[in-house]
Amino acid sequence: MTTDTLLTTPVASARPAPVQARRRKPRAYPVFRVVALTLVVLMFVAPLVWMFIASLKTNVDIYDASKTLLFTPTFDNYANVLSRNNYFSFIFNSFWVALWSTVLSLVLGVPAAYAMSRFTMHRSAMVVLMARIIPGVSLLVPWYFIFANLRLVGGFGVLILSHMFVALPLIVYIMISFFDSMPLELEEQAQVDGLTPIGAFARITLPLSVPGLATAGILSFIFSWNNFMFALVLSGANTKTLPVAIFNFVSYASIDWGSLMAAAVVVTVPIMVIALFTQKYIVSGLTAGATKG
Template identity: 35%
Template sequence: MKRLAANLLLIILSAVYVFPIVWLIMISFKYQVDIFSIPPKWIFAPTLEHYRNVFLNSSVIDFLANSLIIAVGTTGLGLLVSLLAAYGCTHYASKISNRFIYSLFLLRMLPGVAVVVPIYLVASKTAMLDNYLTLILVHVCIVLPIAVLMLQNFILDIPKELEEAAMIDGCSRFGAFKRVVLPLMGPGLIATSVLSLIMSWNEFLFSMTLSGYSTQTLPVGVTAFMADKTINWGEIAAMGVVMIIPVAIFTLTVQKYLVKGLTMGAVKE
């Protein structure tokens, strides 16, 4: 009975999360008339019309490429910076470094809208608008606080004697980090990169403001189908599906490590 209740709860919860995605996919295959029919149609004649429109009448491939470049760049740079920051704050711990970690969260506490205008002005004055690097740097700032905190927990999970043993065995501190700490952080690195990839991939506000024709990302591209009078829901949904697919594939591939990574920080073996 308890099991049944638990299962029921899981089913309901999954439904809550899965329903919008299912709805999105359904809309992307519906004719315009079916999209607005009341009551909603669960069974309908499918069409690829919206996908055709998306791929033929927009630069979706460019958007996809831009998103990919920015997300991968953000993840790469973000991981590098946050790994060094997390390591430094763990091993040279002081009152300052502890505060530093939490002060990073100020970045997250500020609503993006509050800083988007100043950042826009800086970027425009330095001719950095419509530039991959600008977007990557801004995205790194968004990802950094969580990445540092996550990675710090993973580093704390590795006994410091392991590093000391490596240092006595002939490694420098950096050598010990590279040869012993880093290999043991695999799951942590994967979990952090998934998170950072998704955050950058979905980011809208800054991408919208700071990108131009050549750097538009997918979330920004979606808005192209919102005209003054009409909103092309079918195309928007199709583009949403296109947007979900790469992240979904990546996440499912590394799922095994992701689960391990997300729990490893919390549970001591």
């Protein structure tokens, strides 16, 4: 081959062929995501906004469609709820029952969950979960019969025990998955250093399970605070909780919507504040066992 031929022969490019561009997401996807998120937020926020706005209206303004947004706000509903109906005592009752039902459920549920996790008692865990699935209304009649014969109906003790029926299985189920995600080698090393199995649990495992304890405790407290059915049947005049007290604004002839909405705000705000300040513990505790293995 001559020199002229080499000069006229095209030389193959040393660079590789261009990589095919990645497929771009359709432009409709971001729009659909924004629309979907907006609808979900509106579904959850709109009732809360309407509840707060209605709590600042009179009953006449609530029924007047022309005053949906433009109205003269009043705080008489909150005065009716907090001062005239003595709702501070109902708030204390709800807090007292929720606190002790949560504390006792943690004391009983955490060791039970640890034993079920370490000894792989899956069938026992399923039995505990079944207790959570059973409708509470199916137990109200036998509970009322038993507690009435023991003359316990109307006291704080029976309310705490009934709320533990909801809280205890929830705590056990959350803590089982949390203990499953914790390495067993930590406890074995602690026992090699001289600790007993109970000491290893108390000094090593329990401090490391604080996120799970916080999650279980917060959710248990929220469920107890919002419980209506057990308190409606088993509470008395001096142990009535907030959800039951709200029901007093509903009568056969009419409904005091303004005071009802104000009472609903009083019930909702404390739980919303607790949830906002403790959401990181709830998320970390609920996802503790998701990455196991």
